[in-house]
Amino acid sequence: MVWIAALTASAVAACVPGQQSPELARINATNAAVREAFAKGDVETIALYHHKNVTKSLGPGQYYEGREALKQQLTDAFASVSLDFGDKGEELRESLTVCGNTAVSIARFEIAWTPKDGSPGGVARGRTMIVQVRSNEAPHGWVTLTEVIQPEG
Amino acid sequence: MLELRFDIGQVFDVRHPLDNDFHANGTTGSIGLAPGERMVTSIMVPSINTAEISASLGDDNFITIVPASGFTGLTYVDYTVEHFEGETRTARIFVRVI
Numbered sequence: 001m002v003w004i005a006a007l008t009a010s011a012v013a014a015c016v017p018g019q020q021s022p023e024l025a026r027i028n029a030t031n032a033a034v035r036e037a038f039a040k041g042d043v044e045t046i047a048l049y050h051h052k053n054v055t056k057s058l059g060p061g062q063y064y065e066g067r068e069a070l071k072q073q074l075t076d077a078f079a080s081v082s083l084d085f086g087d088k089g090e091e092l093r094e095s096l097t098v099c100g101n102t103a104v105s106i107a108r109f110e111i112a113w114t115p116k117d118g119s120p121g122g123v124a125r126g127r128t129m130i131v132q133v134r135s136n137e138a139p140h141g142w143v144t145l146t147e148v149i150q151p152e153g
Numbered sequence: 154m155l156e157l158r159f160d161i162g163q164v165f166d167v168r169h170p171l172d173n174d175f176h177a178n179g180t181t182g183s184i185g186l187a188p189g190e191r192m193v194t195s196i197m198v199p200s201i202n203t204a205e206i207s208a209s210l211g212d213d214n215f216i217t218i219v220p221a222s223g224f225t226g227l228t229y230v231d232y233t234v235e236h237f238e239g240e241t242r243t244a245r246i247f248v249r250v251i
Contacts, residue, residue: 029201048227048247136226139247140201 013100021098026140027105027132028090033139035085038111041078047071051133051143058149081121082114094127101134103142109149125152194241196232206230206248220250 018024030049037045047067056064064070077083092108106129114121131146196210205228208218218230226249233243 025201029199045245139227139229141226 013102015097015099018093018096018098018103018105021096021103023098023103023142024096027096027098027103027142029140030132030138030142032089034144035089039082039084041082043071043074043078046074049138049143051135051145054144054146056144056147056149058147059151080116082116084112084114086110086112103132105130105132126150127152192235194233194235196230198230202228202230206250216246218246218248220248225250 018027021027034046034049037049047070050067050070052067053065054067054070056062056070058064058073062073064073088110090107092110094106094108096103096105106127109124109126109128111124112121113124126149128147128149130144132142133145134141135143137143192214193210193216196208196216198206198208204221205224205226206218206220208216208230210216210232216230216232220228227247228250229245229247231243231245233241235241
């Protein structure tokens with residue numbers, strides 16, 4: 001029984017608050033790079049920071065599976081609007097927990113959208129939950145595996 | 154092996170699409186940027202990447218990139234290019250160390 005308990009314990013990664021994680025700087029750098037790429041409309045760079053099997057729910061009617069679907073969605077979006085997360089960075093993050101090779105965060109977001117046809121834009125707000133996992137394929141070593149967005153209003 | 158990607162749209166004049174040709178020289182990963190209408194004015198390794206890679210700009214307009222010992226994965230350096238008309242642009246070189 002003791003042996004089984006020990007095995008179970010060793011299989012569960014220890015979880016620490018993000019501020020205590022040695023990975024915090026790399027996760028923050030990942031998020032900053034994604035925001036920067038959004039501001040540039042750089043689909044390829046955004047894709048670098050997403051797992052090939054990423055799943056995203058951007059709203060009740062918007063669900064995407066896979067990096068290629070994400071790239072297509074972004075390409076379509078950037079064809080008509082510019083998107084900018086602004087400079088609040090991690091100030092909007094409400095929680096971050098790092099469990100071994102997995103990081104789970106919840107954050108508010110504000111994203112300014114500006115139509116490229118000159119018509120008025122606006123700011124979309126809401127809350128998002130992001131699951132990131134370690135990856136040797138991405139700069140800073142983390143990619144988004146899953147994201148669920150709750151749009152405001 | 155170095156795997157490099159240039160963001161064409163941010164750095165190079167689209168009228169000269171071949172200008173983004175480059176070559177890697179040997180194991181140091183020196184990158185030769187084609188001479189012509191622009192020159193690299195600075196190379197910068199973001200602080201988050203300094204444990205992974207170093208880079209320097211030589212007088213010959215060559216960027217030398219050296220991965221840190223033991224590092225594998227994808228990282229990057231940023232560089233600034235000045236066009237002969239004075240316009241400057243900054244772009245990113247991604248380097249995959251395997």
